[in-house]
Amino acid sequence: MKDMLTPYVTDDGRQIGETLMDMRNITLRFGGVEAIKDISFNIQEGEIRAIIGPNGAGKSSMLNVISGFYNPQEGEVWFRGKKRPPMKPFQVARLGIARTFQNIALFEGMSVLDNVMTGRLNHMNASMFSQALWKGRAEREETENREAVERVIDFLEIQAIRKTPVGRLPYGLKKRVELARALAAEPKLLLLDEPMAGMNVEEKEDMSRFILDVNDEFGTTIALIEHDMGVVMDLSDRVIVMDYGRKIGDGTPHEVRNNQEVIDAYLGVSHD
Amino acid sequence: MSADFLYGIEVIINGLMAGVLYALVALGFVLIFKASGIFNYAQGVMALFAALTLVGIMEGEVPFSHLINAIFGTEIHHFGWEVPALLAILLTLVVMIFFAWAVQHFVFRHLVGQEPIILFMATIGLAYFLEGIGDLMWGSDIKTLALGLPQGGSLWVEDMTSGLGGDDFYGFFIDKLDMVATVVAIVLVTGLILFAQYTKQGRAMRAVADDHQAALSVGISLNFIWVLVWSLAGLVALVAGIMWGAKSGVQFSLSLIALKALPVLMLGGFTSIPGAIVGGLIIGVGEKLFEYMIGPLVGGATENWFAYVLALIFLVFRPQGLFGEKIIERV
Numbered sequence: 305m306k307d308m309l310t311p312y313v314t315d316d317g318r319q320i321g322e323t324l325m326d327m328r329n330i331t332l333r334f335g336g337v338e339a340i341k342d343i344s345f346n347i348q349e350g351e352i353r354a355i356i357g358p359n360g361a362g363k364s365s366m367l368n369v370i371s372g373f374y375n376p377q378e379g380e381v382w383f384r385g386k387k388r389p390p391m392k393p394f395q396v397a398r399l400g401i402a403r404t405f406q407n408i409a410l411f412e413g414m415s416v417l418d419n420v421m422t423g424r425l426n427h428m429n430a431s432m433f434s435q436a437l438w439k440g441r442a443e444r445e446e447t448e449n450r451e452a453v454e455r456v457i458d459f460l461e462i463q464a465i466r467k468t469p470v471g472r473l474p475y476g477l478k479k480r481v482e483l484a485r486a487l488a489a490e491p492k493l494l495l496l497d498e499p500m501a502g503m504n505v506e507e508k509e510d511m512s513r514f515i516l517d518v519n520d521e522f523g524t525t526i527a528l529i530e531h532d533m534g535v536v537m538d539l540s541d542r543v544i545v546m547d548y549g550r551k552i553g554d555g556t557p558h559e560v561r562n563n564q565e566v567i568d569a570y571l572g573v574s575h576d
Numbered sequence: 577m578s579a580d581f582l583y584g585i586e587v588i589i590n591g592l593m594a595g596v597l598y599a600l601v602a603l604g605f606v607l608i609f610k611a612s613g614i615f616n617y618a619q620g621v622m623a624l625f626a627a628l629t630l631v632g633i634m635e636g637e638v639p640f641s642h643l644i645n646a647i648f649g650t651e652i653h654h655f656g657w658e659v660p661a662l663l664a665i666l667l668t669l670v671v672m673i674f675f676a677w678a679v680q681h682f683v684f685r686h687l688v689g690q691e692p693i694i695l696f697m698a699t700i701g702l703a704y705f706l707e708g709i710g711d712l713m714w715g716s717d718i719k720t721l722a723l724g725l726p727q728g729g730s731l732w733v734e735d736m737t738s739g740l741g742g743d744d745f746y747g748f749f750i751d752k753l754d755m756v757a758t759v760v761a762i763v764l765v766t767g768l769i770l771f772a773q774y775t776k777q778g779r780a781m782r783a784v785a786d787d788h789q790a791a792l793s794v795g796i797s798l799n800f801i802w803v804l805v806w807s808l809a810g811l812v813a814l815v816a817g818i819m820w821g822a823k824s825g826v827q828f829s830l831s832l833i834a835l836k837a838l839p840v841l842m843l844g845g846f847t848s849i850p851g852a853i854v855g856g857l858i859i860g861v862g863e864k865l866f867e868y869m870i871g872p873l874v875g876g877a878t879e880n881w882f883a884y885v886l887a888l889i890f891l892v893f894r895p896q897g898l899f900g901e902k903i904i905e906r907v
Contacts, residue, residue, distance in 0.1 A: 371793070392792075392797070393792040394792050394795045394797045394798070395795075397795030405793070409787050409789040409790035409793065411786035411787055412786060412787070413786050414782065414786060421779065422790075425776060425779065426795045485794065486793075
C-alpha cells in the first residue's frame with residue numbers, strides 16, 4: 305500500500321499534494337445501530353477518492369459526516385490541518401466543501417442559472433444595504449459572480465438550458481446542474497454522492513468525462529461514492545471499500561481489486 | 577353613462593382598495609409559509625401588536641406600566657415625551673425584528689422537523705401569548721392611531737368625476753386613507769419582490785423556500801433565513817396594523833382580520849405572493865360588489881360570509897388556489 309501521508313504522482317502524471325481531509329477513528333451511531341465503525345482515512349489534495357461498497361455499507365453516511373449533515377459520536381475530522389469542531393451543514397459548506405446528493409436536491413422552481421448562482425452565495429459579501437442601492441461593490445461583485453457562473457455553465461455544456469426551470473429538465477441534466485452548482489462554489493473539496501446513479505451508458509460517459517475534466521482543469525479534490533465498479537476503477541486514484549460500516553480495503557484500484565476481503569464482500573460470502 | 581353603472585364602478589374601486597388590506601395580511605402568511613411550511617395563525621395578532629406598540633411608543637407610554645405600578649406601588653404611566661411618527665415606526669420595526677428572533681430562538685428552532693399540525697399549534701399558542709403581552713405592555717383600551725394620514729372622502733376625486741353621470745351622480749366617493757394604503761402596499765410589494773429577486777438574502781430566501789437540504793448544502797443558514805422571513809412578516813404586519821388601526825382604531829378585534837385573510841389564501845394559494853395580492857383584490861371587490869348587487873335581495877350583511885363561501889367553492893373545484901402549485905404525486 306502507498307504511504308498515505310506523502311504527496312505522490314499518479315500514473316497519468318498528476319501531482320497529488322498534502323492531506324486535505326483526515327478522518328480519524330470515525331464512529332457514527334443511529335440509536336443502537338452502528339452505521340460507521342471506527343473508520344480512518346484521508347483525502348489528499350488533487351485526488352479523486354472513491355468510496356465503494358454494497359448497499360447499506362455506510363458510504364452515504366460517511367459522505368454525510370464529511371459534509372456535516374451527520375455529526376459522528378466518536379472520532380475527529382481534520383480539514384486543512386485543523387481539527388473541525390461539530391458543525392452544521394451550512395457551516396461546512398462555507399469552509400469550502402460542496403456536495404451533490406444521491407437523489408438530487410435542486411431548487412426545482414428556479415432556473416438553471418439561478419440554481420448555479422446559489423452556489424456563489426458564499427462569495428457574496430456586499431451588505432444588504434449596498435445591495436439595495438445596487439451600487440459599487442455589490443454591482444462589481446454581481447458581475448464577478450455572474451462571470452464565474454457562466455464559466456461553469458460553459459464548462460459543463462449546459463448553456464442551452466440556462467433559463468429553463470430545473471423542474472422541467474430530464475434526470476441526467478439535473479445531475480449535471482447539481483454538479484454545476486457545487487462547482488460554482490469553487491470548493492476545496494467536492495463530494496459527489498452517486499453522480500451516475502440511474503444514468504444510461506452515454507450519460508455515464510459524459511459524467512465521467514466531466515469529473516475528470518473538473519479535477520484536471522480546476523485541480524479540484526473530489527471524493528465520490530459510486531456503485532458502478534467499472535466507472536470507479538477508471539476514475540479514481542485511490543479507493544476505500546466499506547462493508548457493514550467497516551473499512552475493508554483502502555488503496556489504488558488495482559490493490560483493492562485484488563483484496564480478498566473486498567472480493568468476498570462483493571461476491572457475497574456469509575458473514576458470521 | 578347611467579348613475580347605477582357609475583355607482584357599480586365606485587363599488588369596484590372601493591372594493592379594490594379594501595382588497596389591498598386583505599392582501600397585505602395574506603402576504604404575511606405567504607412569506608412565512610413559503611420559507612418554513614409554518615401556517616402562522618399569529619399573523620393577525622402580530623398586526624395588532626405592532627399597532628399597539630406603535631401607538632405606545634408615539635405617545636411615550638411606559639410599557640408594562642400596570643404591572644410595574646401594581647408591584648412597586650408607583651403611579652407611572654407616561655415618560656412625558658412624544659416620539660415623532662417616523663422614528664416610532666422605526667422603533668416598532670426594531671421591536672418586530674426582535675420578536676422574529678425570539679420566535680425562532682425560543683420556539684421554532686426546537687420544533688424543526690415536526691409535523692405541520694404541531695407547528696400550527698405552536699403559532700396558536702404564539703397568538704394568545706402575543707395578545708396577552710400586548711395587553712400587559714400597553715393596556716387594553718381602544719387607542720387612536722394619530723399618524724396624520726389623510727382621512728375622509730377625497731373631494732378632488734369627487735369634483736373631477738361628478739360630471740360623468742348627469743344630475744343623479746355626485747362623483748366617486750373614495751377614502752383618502754384607502755388611497756394612501758394602496759400606494760403604501762404597492763411600494764411594499766414592489767420592494768419585497770425586488771429584495772427577493774436581486775439580493776443575496778432574497779436569493780437565499782427563495783432557495784430555502786424551494787428545498788431545505790439543497791439550501792444547507794450551498795451554505796445557507798436556515799435559522800437566519802427564518803428570522804429574516806419572520807422579520808419581513810413583522811414588517812408587513814406593521815404596515816397592515818397601521819392601515820387598519822388608522823381606519824378603525826387600534827383595538828383587540830384587529831386580530832380577527834387574520835380570519836379574513838384565510839379565504840384570500842384559499843383563493844390565491846398559500847405559496848404565491850402574486851396569489852395573495854390577486855386573491856385579496858378578488859375578495860375585496862367580490863364582497864363589495866355582491867353586497868351592492870345581491871345584498872338588497874337577501875337582506876344585506878353579505879360581507880360577513882361572502883368571502884368564506886367563495887373560498888369554499890374554490891376548495892371544492894381548485895384546492896390549490898389560483899396560483900398555488902398543483903400537487904401531483906408520482907405513483
